[in-house]
Amino acid sequence: MNQEDLLWVLALQSVPKIGDINAKKLINHCGSAKAVFNEKKHHLTKIDGIGELMIKKLFEKDYVSGAEAELRFIEQECITPVYYKDALYPEKLKHCIDAPVVLFQRGNINLQGKRLVSIVGTRRITSYGTSFCEQLVAELAALDVVIVSGFAYGVDICAHKAAMKNNLQTIGCLAHGLNQIYPKVHAKYMKEMEVNGGFVTDFKSTDKFDRNNFLRRNRIIAGLADATVVIESADRGGSLVTADIAYSYNRDVFAVPGRVGDTYSVGCNNLIKQQKAQMLTSAADLIYSLGWSLEKETAKPIQKQLFVELEGDENVIYTFLKDKGKQLLDVIALECALPIFKVSATLLNLEMKGLIRPLPGKLFEAL
Template sequence: MKKNELLYVLALQHVAKIGDVTAKKLISHCGSAEAVFKEKKSNLLRIDGIGELTISNLFDKTHLIEAEKELDFMEKNFITPRYFKDEDYPERLKQCIDAPIVLFEAGQIDLDNPHIISVVGARKITTAGIAFCERLVEELAMYNPIIVSGFAYGTDITAHKAAINNKLQTIACLAHGLDQIYPKVHKKYMSDVEKNGGFLTDFWSTDAFDRNNFLKRNRIIAGLSEATIVIESAEKGGSLVTADIANSYDREVFAVPGRVTDSQSVGCNDLIKHQKAHLLSNPLDIPYLLNWNLEKQKSIPIQKQLFVEMTNEETLVYNYLKHKNKELLDVIALDCNIPTYKLAGLLITMELKGIIRPLPGKLFETV
């Protein structure tokens, strides 16, 4: 991205009444951020959804002055911009209407890996939650996924550390500029994160630290990934907001169930109960339901066994798929009257027996 265009992108981002959605609309209409500032006000007002109040402060010279200061900060601190129109912008985020027009990166993030998952959860994570999070990352390591989280206390830092320990790339999405780190006690992990991925944010170095920023940050965590995993959550919390955002982006959500008497399991149990998340009891349910294992099947042909012994439920599902040719997991569960969480395990067993196989899009067929 050219320096001059980045300057105008930053200036546009600095305009208080222009958010990411409006900024993209203006850039799309005018052709570039620079062209927005050079367009006549009367022409801008003809754009659908652009009113007098929105652009009332657009031509204030302060925006360019502050943009130059931020650009200077970026250059001095080796911060890389990722502009929404450039090829290096995260592909999945491009699909999100409210994604940032520009992201600021510190580190060496490689987004060519198609397997990206977000791991979120309670800040006051339990011992059991820590154990499951570490097990989750360890068992998924064979698929080499990128682990995304928010660098906060509890679940977030557990996920980042687990990724580093398993030599996986990890991305920390921050709710503040790259001139600081929160919480400060996590400063000791910064170097390892930057060596094994890096930090992303859409906040400037001059932005005031605000707790509401954490909720805004969550859209990046949800948007980067093909799936969001909630390890633990109380009845209310930022993790549930991230799950809701992921659902709104039509991404998969997984939640780890817990005892109904455990306060840190209420949120996860509610997600599952209201069918906003898949029940996650085994880490390997994730690559199975996301069809990550298809890559291995391309090199390992499946040979159908003769006279395979099947349980009554396996026979029911097999005959159903034989009749339907291929079908979605959720539809199979509904038509065969088998809970989704139970069917997922059942399908794994049937796949190992060589009698069914998964297809892209959560479809399954007989072999």
């Protein structure tokens, strides 16, 4: 997108009452954002959903001067604007009806052909939630998954930090323009995130910071990813809104179960009970449900290696599968006296070494 086109898109975005859905209707009908401002009013009224109040606002004042200031900010701060018709616009987000007309990016973001998982949850994460989040991301590392979250306290920053620890690309979706950061205490993570990943937002530098922005931001978290995972949540909260949005987009939603009565497990348990989310006990659940395979990450199918050295848990699990044949994940954990998260991580390692393979129904067998 050239600068002139971007200027008029920014101007259109500044018009009150328009929004992303109607902005795209106007652009698609007129051919460009600039053409919208040059179109005759009576022609615009024929567009479905475009009312007289919107048209009045469109011609009420000059929006170009404000757009010029925003364009200068974009250039000065090395921000990459991605238009919804551009090839680099995130593929999954493109299919969401209310996706942003323009997404502002900063960092080294590459989503082409990538698998994306959004991880959300309470800002008051417990030790249980922290441990599960870190282990989940570690287990997903073998698939080079991009971790998406909201850069907030609690589950969000835990997911981002776990991604960086495992050398995974991670994307922070912000509820404000790229001229600020919230919370400020997380500014220390920005440079590291921008090396492999970065930040996205649809808010301009002139947009005021407001709590309601988080709800608007959540649609991007849900829309970017193949699946949304809720780690912990009370009976109300933004993560449940994100889960609902992902569900409305017909995306896979997963929730980590917790003990009945635990404050920050109520939301997750309710999502599972209402069948809005699948129960998630390990990365293996997500990998199986999404039909992902480790073989996609290699240039050729994984072949069994000769004289492979196995260590500790790997040897225990592989020997068990060789002796017992096809076994369920839960049975492997029980019989080998290992926690589920360790079994899941070890199974992924064994699969990468070409020694086992996953089967439908959460079964695994030795090769």
